[in-house]
Amino acid sequence: MKRRNAQTSIRGPVLSWPSRTWRPGERSATPEDIVALERFGGTGEHRLVHGSAEGVADALSREGFMGKVDLVYVDPPYASQTDYVHEARLDGRADGRLRRSAAYEDHWAEKDGGTGAYLDMLAPSLDALTSLLGPRGTIWVHVDWRASYLVRTVLDEIMGRDAFLNEIVWRRAPNLGRQAASSQFGRTLDTIVVYGRPDAVLVPPLRMEPIEPGAIRRDEQGRPFTVAPRGDYTDASIARLDQEGRVHRTASGKVYIKYFLVENADGVLCRERRVDALWTDVPALRHAPRSEPTGFPTQKPRALLERIIASATPPGGLVVDAFAGSGTTGEAAYVLGRTAILSDAAPAAINVARARMLRAGAALSVERLSGSPVPPRVEAAVDARRSAGRMHVSLVRPEEPAAWAVGTLERGVFRATWHSSRCPGKPTIPARTECETDAGATVARVYDDAGGVAEVPLTGKVAMRESGPGHARTLLGAGE
Numbered sequence: 001m002k003r004r005n006a007q008t009s010i011r012g013p014v015l016s017w018p019s020r021t022w023r024p025g026e027r028s029a030t031p032e033d034i035v036a037l038e039r040f041g042g043t044g045e046h047r048l049v050h051g052s053a054e055g056v057a058d059a060l061s062r063e064g065f066m067g068k069v070d071l072v073y074v075d076p077p078y079a080s081q082t083d084y085v086h087e088a089r090l091d092g093r094a095d096g097r098l099r100r101s102a103a104y105e106d107h108w109a110e111k112d113g114g115t116g117a118y119l120d121m122l123a124p125s126l127d128a129l130t131s132l133l134g135p136r137g138t139i140w141v142h143v144d145w146r147a148s149y150l151v152r153t154v155l156d157e158i159m160g161r162d163a164f165l166n167e168i169v170w171r172r173a174p175n176l177g178r179q180a181a182s183s184q185f186g187r188t189l190d191t192i193v194v195y196g197r198p199d200a201v202l203v204p205p206l207r208m209e210p211i212e213p214g215a216i217r218r219d220e221q222g223r224p225f226t227v228a229p230r231g232d233y234t235d236a237s238i239a240r241l242d243q244e245g246r247v248h249r250t251a252s253g254k255v256y257i258k259y260f261l262v263e264n265a266d267g268v269l270c271r272e273r274r275v276d277a278l279w280t281d282v283p284a285l286r287h288a289p290r291s292e293p294t295g296f297p298t299q300k301p302r303a304l305l306e307r308i309i310a311s312a313t314p315p316g317g318l319v320v321d322a323f324a325g326s327g328t329t330g331e332a333a334y335v336l337g338r339t340a341i342l343s344d345a346a347p348a349a350i351n352v353a354r355a356r357m358l359r360a361g362a363a364l365s366v367e368r369l370s371g372s373p374v375p376p377r378v379e380a381a382v383d384a385r386r387s388a389g390r391m392h393v394s395l396v397r398p399e400e401p402a403a404w405a406v407g408t409l410e411r412g413v414f415r416a417t418w419h420s421s422r423c424p425g426k427p428t429i430p431a432r433t434e435c436e437t438d439a440g441a442t443v444a445r446v447y448d449d450a451g452g453v454a455e456v457p458l459t460g461k462v463a464m465r466e467s468g469p470g471h472a473r474t475l476l477g478a479g480e
């Protein structure tokens with residue numbers, strides 16, 4: 001069955017690789033559905049799905065999202081041949097205990113140098129995701145030198161060459177250490193390839209560029225400005241700018257353009273400049289606020305995603321990230337008042353992104369693609385005590401979960417009435433170990449850093465541990 005795609009007639013070279021069976025626009029022969037698992041209250045309405053990018057995108061199409069999405073941002077594996085490890089800091093940011101667990105693998109079969117196997121995953125995923133784009137929608141694919149040339153060619157084939165909008169270069173690191181000492185120019189850049197539907201309009205933000213005091217002039221009303229040569233402005237444009245009071249003529253009659261200045265937060269006079277495709281002003285994650293790094297490898301800074309979302313979507317717009325990792329896109333979308341659909345194939349990523357969205361205050365539906373593997377089991381134990389219409393629940397084991405929640409089960413879907421998660425950057429104790437909730441709570445769910453989940457009933461199969469009515473202790477592993 002055809003999915004749509006191929007918006008234009010301008011086509012370029014087509015990639016061929018030995019294992020290629022993908023043909024643009026073809027749906028999976030065995031479609032899977034997305035099923036709800038958990039609901040958490042909050043504001044907005046966001047989704048987090050455990051499943052492969054291609055499967056989730058296809059399922060969303062069948063749910064009616066085809067042509068409805070304003071922005072697809074993806075930061076897939078880059079074919080780096082690396083196994084990535086999640087590092088949870090249990091005692092805050094700087095020192096202390098680290099809990100390491102597998103996050104995801106970026107290894108591809110050696111045949112064809114790994115590139116063919118990588119493309120077998122990436123090309124159908126991008127194809128399925130582009131079918132979600134609305135008439136003004138754009139897809140942003142964040143990679144590096146290892147994959148950017150492949151992504152361009154694949155997206156040319158899927159969307160047509162004239163759907164290309166930008167190749168943004170983000171300087172993600174300074175040229176230091178091994179990079180600087182190598183016999184090449186430092187590979188300190190990531191590439192974000194942007195393609196759009198025919199009506200796509202990007203709104204690049206303005207950035208503030210401080211102006212040297214010697215280059216600042218003042219007009220008759222005392223307004224500060226600086227000047228620049230007229231460049232390629234036509235005579236007609238100069239006449240228009242002249243009417244706006246934006247032309248400066250030297251004594252010899254030479255024409256310059258005036259740029260009025262504004263003060264930045266530090267009171268420094270700046271010229272506002274529209275951001276171009278070279279992004280050197282978005283700091284790496286290590287310069288982000290202490291609360292931001294989650295320990296998930298390859299996490300991107302929220303400021304980067306905020307820039308992308310703000311320039312590519314209208315307020316209230318719909319954003320999809322199907323390689324969501326720690327959920328940076330989701331948090332940025334929530335903060336900017338957009339709606340996010342996130343998904344990832346790794347259970348560890350789902351646990352990190354869930355906790356992150358909930359810490360931000362988002363309402364979240366956690367779901368899974370029907371064929372996805374079940375997350376690993378976690379052994380958990382809770383104490384539950386009812387009194388005066390309230391339920392007092394303490395987590396006995398594990399001592400330092402990544403997060404846990406208490407709620408009810410409604411037709412198989414967990415509805416949280418309380419939840420807590422470890423805060424990155426904060427010293428010690430994780431998720432709080434006690435909660436008080438209304439007496440209707442029937443289940444606790446416990447999450448670890450490796451992606452494991454336990455579901456512990458608070459009623460039914462329990463053993464009385466202490467005297468007194470309604471005090472129960474359960475000691476059950478997930479699924480028991």
Ligand SMILES: C[S@@+](CC[C@H](N)C(=O)[O-])C[C@H]1O[C@@H](n2cnc3c(N)ncnc32)[C@H](O)[C@@H]1O
Nearest residue numbers: 052053075104298299300323325326328345346
């Ligand atoms: C580079 S990381 C994303 C990091 C993310 N942008 C962030 O800021 O945290 C890539 C993610 O893609 C996921 N992934 C790899 N292959 C996938 C697939 N076929 N479908 C869905 N997710 C996949 C990995 O589990 C990993 O979380």
